[in-house]
Amino acid sequence: MKDRVAVVTGGSRGIGRAICLKFASLGANLVINYAGNTEKAEETKAMCEKLGAKVVLVPGSVADIMVCEKLIAEAVESFGRVDILVNNAGITRDNLIMRMSEEDFDAVIDVNLKGAWNCMKQVSRMMMKQRSGRIVNLSSVVGVVGNAGQVNYAASKAGIIGMTKSLAKELASRGVTVNAVAPGFVQTDMTDVLGEEMKENLQKTIPMGRLGEPEDIANAVVFLAGDEASYITGQVIHVDGGMVM
Ligand code: NDP
DSSP, X not given: OTTOEEEETTOSSHHHHHXXXXXXXXXXXXXXXXXXXXXXXXHHHHHHHHXXXXXXXXXXXXXXXXXXXXXXHHHHHHHSOOOEEEEOOOOOOOOOTTTOOHHHHHHHIIIIIIHHHHHHHHHHHHHHHHTOEEEEEEOOHXXXXXXXXXXXXXXXXXXXXXXXXXXHHHHXXXXXXEEEEEEOSBXXXXXXXXXXXXXXXXXXXXXTXXXXXXXXXXXXXXXXXXXXXTTOOSOEEEESTTSOO
């Protein structure tokens, strides 16, 4: 990872922060996108810098293609190239379909699915020219098995898998790999909103008997972004304590 350039969306907190810290600890430099929580983003930046990384922060929604253009342009301006793209930014707007608004459906698809497309579109040409590159997309157990109250989120995360496999086929001959990681339930702000009772019930559905930690997911993402994963493409790695087998 030494001196590699990694772009991580949604890197200010949660799983994204753990991914950034892991990259930084292995010697990579980082371009970190986030939606608007500057305090958390500055915290992550300082933590990565302490590990020796150079870090550039780029705020803005990945749902906006102009933000993604800027994100990649700033990476190139600061470091000259992009070796790794991690599409981690994600949101939930849960509700049963009877109560789910069209706005909530669109918002989740725009950030989780279109946001990843926006960023992949910006880096694909460059990585093809470089004849090297790693793209890792965050899917979810919900995109594989579904979940009541999350038709929007499940659609976005299932879409990520289809998009990952398709782009993997497009870029494979140029030495660029595209893979996905599908986390189970991980302890972050996203799952903090679930009540204690729901978390306890969830825990019972996880064969390993515990929710995941952000670092569990970061380890798989960084593996797929490294040299040891050079012959792996179009795959989905499930990091979920055994929920999907
Ligand atoms: P968090 O809610 O903890 O953090 C979300 C991150 O995404 C923040 O950095 C946030 O920025 C950023 N973000 C939100 N919206 C946008 C946007 N429109 N544009 C750019 N950045 C944005 O999420 P997690 O760490 O839990 O989740 C990370 C990824 O993992 C997501 O894709 C999620 O769907 C997936 N995942 C999570 C699971 C879990 O159990 N936690 C399970 C399965 C998948 P800011 O701080 O500025 O708001």
